[in-house]
Amino acid sequence: MSIIVDERTKLLVQGITGRDGSFHTKQMLAYGTDVVAGVTPGKDGQTVEGVPVFDNCREAVESTGANASILFVPPAFATDAIFEAKEAGIETIVCITEGIPTLDMSKLYWWLRLGSVTLIGPNSPGVISPGKSKVGILPSGIFKRGAVGVVSRSGTLTYEVVHNLTQAGFGQSTCVGIGGDQIIGTNFIDALEMFAGDDETEAVVLIGEIGGTDEQDAAEYIKSDFRKPVVAFIAGQTAPPGKRMGHAGAIISGSEGTAIEKIEALKSAGVPVAPVPSRIPELLKKTVENH
Amino acid sequence: MKIYEYQAKQFLARYGIKVQPGDVAETPDEAYRIAEQLGTEVVIKAQVHAGGRGKAGGIKLARTPEEAREKAEAILGMKIKDITVSKLLVLSAVDIESESYAGLVMDRRTKKPVFMVSPAGGIDIEQIARKTPEKILKYPVDPFFGLMPSKARELASFLYSDRQQVKRVMPILSGLYRMFIENDCSLAEINPLVVDKNGIFWAVDAKINLDDNGLSRHPEFEKLRDPEIEAPQERVARESNLSYVKLEGNIACCVNGAGLAMTTMDVIKYYGGEPANFLDIGGSSNPKKVVNALRIIKTDPNVEVILFNIFGGITRCDDVAEGLKEAILELNIGTPVVVRLTGTNEQEARKILSSMGIEVHTSMDEAVKCAVALVGKERR
Numbered sequence: 001m002s003i004i005v006d007e008r009t010k011l012l013v014q015g016i017t018g019r020d021g022s023f024h025t026k027q028m029l030a031y032g033t034d035v036v037a038g039v040t041p042g043k044d045g046q047t048v049e050g051v052p053v054f055d056n057c058r059e060a061v062e063s064t065g066a067n068a069s070i071l072f073v074p075p076a077f078a079t080d081a082i083f084e085a086k087e088a089g090i091e092t093i094v095c096i097t098e099g100i101p102t103l104d105m106s107k108l109y110w111w112l113r114l115g116s117v118t119l120i121g122p123n124s125p126g127v128i129s130p131g132k133s134k135v136g137i138l139p140s141g142i143f144k145r146g147a148v149g150v151v152s153r154s155g156t157l158t159y160e161v162v163h164n165l166t167q168a169g170f171g172q173s174t175c176v177g178i179g180g181d182q183i184i185g186t187n188f189i190d191a192l193e194m195f196a197g198d199d200e201t202e203a204v205v206l207i208g209e210i211g212g213t214d215e216q217d218a219a220e221y222i223k224s225d226f227r228k229p230v231v232a233f234i235a236g237q238t239a240p241p242g243k244r245m246g247h248a249g250a251i252i253s254g255s256e257g258t259a260i261e262k263i264e265a266l267k268s269a270g271v272p273v274a275p276v277p278s279r280i281p282e283l284l285k286k287t288v289e290n291h
Numbered sequence: 292m293k294i295y296e297y298q299a300k301q302f303l304a305r306y307g308i309k310v311q312p313g314d315v316a317e318t319p320d321e322a323y324r325i326a327e328q329l330g331t332e333v334v335i336k337a338q339v340h341a342g343g344r345g346k347a348g349g350i351k352l353a354r355t356p357e358e359a360r361e362k363a364e365a366i367l368g369m370k371i372k373d374i375t376v377s378k379l380l381v382l383s384a385v386d387i388e389s390e391s392y393a394g395l396v397m398d399r400r401t402k403k404p405v406f407m408v409s410p411a412g413g414i415d416i417e418q419i420a421r422k423t424p425e426k427i428l429k430y431p432v433d434p435f436f437g438l439m440p441s442k443a444r445e446l447a448s449f450l451y452s453d454r455q456q457v458k459r460v461m462p463i464l465s466g467l468y469r470m471f472i473e474n475d476c477s478l479a480e481i482n483p484l485v486v487d488k489n490g491i492f493w494a495v496d497a498k499i500n501l502d503d504n505g506l507s508r509h510p511e512f513e514k515l516r517d518p519e520i521e522a523p524q525e526r527v528a529r530e531s532n533l534s535y536v537k538l539e540g541n542i543a544c545c546v547n548g549a550g551l552a553m554t555t556m557d558v559i560k561y562y563g564g565e566p567a568n569f570l571d572i573g574g575s576s577n578p579k580k581v582v583n584a585l586r587i588i589k590t591d592p593n594v595e596v597i598l599f600n601i602f603g604g605i606t607r608c609d610d611v612a613e614g615l616k617e618a619i620l621e622l623n624i625g626t627p628v629v630v631r632l633t634g635t636n637e638q639e640a641r642k643i644l645s646s647m648g649i650e651v652h653t654s655m656d657e658a659v660k661c662a663v664a665l666v667g668k669e670r671r
Contacts, residue, residue, distance in 0.1 A: 100504060101507075106403055139605075157554050209553060217400075236556075238538075240536065244503070247549045248504055277558075
């Protein structure tokens with residue numbers, strides 16, 4: 001197994017004819033992802049890297065049986081694109097787009113929960129199950145198939161951590177970038193629940209950052225319900241309060257959302273927290289051995 | 292994006308919520324004229340993005356226009372939490388009978404707009420939450436139905452026991468909710484919401500933050516932005532699509548991706564250094580972005596070393612190297628530069644940089660240690 005994406009993933013690329021959409025379609029195909037369709041309204045009949053382009057999601061799903069989609073759609077159109085994908089019967093939606101209005105996300109979040117759709121992101125680098133499927137913009141070369149699940153709010157920081165893991169001999173079952181926005185479709189607990197039920201995942205690396213309380217909630221969940229070993233890293237220990245650090249969600253508001261409270265919460269749940277990313281592999285090794 | 296009290300009140304007024312008559316003054320004479328026109332006792336309020344204005348002396352009463360001029364003179368130019376006051380709001384004073392709190396915040400945990408009301412108005416809501424949490428009623432609003440009348444009544448009844456007052460405050464609560472939604476707010480507070488001697492409700496103070504992701508839907512909000520409150524480098528960064536936050540240290544960093552940029556700061560600290568800034572050059576970076584990034588870093592006089600930390604993915608290492616080369620030549624950068632590059636087109640990037648005599652590291656830890664060691668050694 002693995003989570004969210006695997007060899008059964010039949011991918012639809014929304015915004016396939018754009019610069020990023022076509023570039024990453026090529027990259028995903030090269031990785032072996034089964035990209036079956038693309039959608040750009042009004043551009044049906046074309047092909048991109050040999051992938052047929054449709055006018056809308058419904059036609060794409062009917063013709064190709066796509067079951068997952070990835071969005072390379074500008075923020076002004078992304079809400080509608082997610083809506084359209086769900087209405088067409090897509091089960092897994094990965095949203096790379098950054099900048100979707102928070103109010104739209106609030107509605108999408110609750111609306112998608114009425115069905116059984118998994119939304120990853122927005123503002124996500126995507127998901128990869130090494131050796132099986134890549135749905136995202138993550139650089140393929142650093143990943144290696146294995147037993148460590150990685151869940152992260154960040155993009156390049158995930159690459160840094162995965163690079164360290166792979167070099168130390170730890171392959172990955174699935175790496176999921178859940179996104180840097182304030183409201184995201186899949187949070188840490190959702191991803192951990194999926195890893196809990198995945199027989200290929202033996203341990204999890206959780207990469208959090210300042211802002212919000214998702215890491216604290218995850219710590220509570222790990223303490224009470226999660227049985228696999230977890231190690232963590234939290235970015236932003238030196239971040240000043242009240243300033244947005246790049247990601248829309250990375251902001252300490254008032255006294256809430258500091259790195260230190262997250263680190264404390266995780267440690268008190270028995271999760272070792274690495275002081276720097278380069279220390280994650282040794283910490284993981286020790287944690288797995290002692291588990 | 293934060294907006295000022297006077298701007299927030301313009302929003303509220305559009306939704307039928309009463310605010311005191313008045314205007315903005317930037318000089319003592321303007322304050323005099325406004326007070327004269329109002330013909331009432333006035334309150335003069337510093338317009339700054341900081342709490343605790345009253346305690347800092349930034350809010351004063353004046354009975355006559357002359358007094359308004361004097362008080363304005365005292366407040367203008369004063370510093371409140373390091374912000375110099377350059378604008379005042381001059382308003383007709385209200386006779387306060389009672390004060391309450393009404394606010395909405397986009398809540399990350401419930402993923403809904405959360406309404407909060409408290410009969411303990413006039414103080415900071417975080418303080419009420421800490422000391423007397425039983426005096427706050429929180430209600431996550433369903434984003435599809437909005438604030439239904441039954442819930443507006445429940446919130447209103449938590450604030451007031453008098454039926455007339457419950458009836459009068461309900462449209463204020465629903466107006467606040469509509470304002471929040473229609474303008475893509477992330478926070479909207481009326482604190483205090485005052486009832487005067489005649490039973491009339493007034494939004495005596497108001498605070499609104501707008502959702503940065505929602506601004507694209509409201510291009511007209513751009514004119515609400517006060518360019519003076521941003522550090523000049525932060526403005527340049529925003530205009531060139533970089534995120535930059537100035538810090539107090541001396542090791543500047545230039546990184547691709549927000550998470551890695553924060554981590555780079557943390558790693559600098561871990562090895563005994565002090566980061567000078569947060570700077571994310573973003574995903575698909577072109578050489579121009581790197582030049583702009585260095586232009587911003589160059590304005591910080593504390594910087595002694597510049598550290599690049601690039602994990603190539605969509606960001607191509609050779610693009611960054613090109614930009615760095617261009618910037619060093621164009622901007623005449625004399626500060627030592629330490630580079631860490633790994634990933635897409637790393638070899639091409641190494642070639643470009645080694646031709647300029649710049650050493651390239653592949654590990655973040657090594658690069659950071661090297662930068663920390665250089666601090667203080669190579670002052671030029």
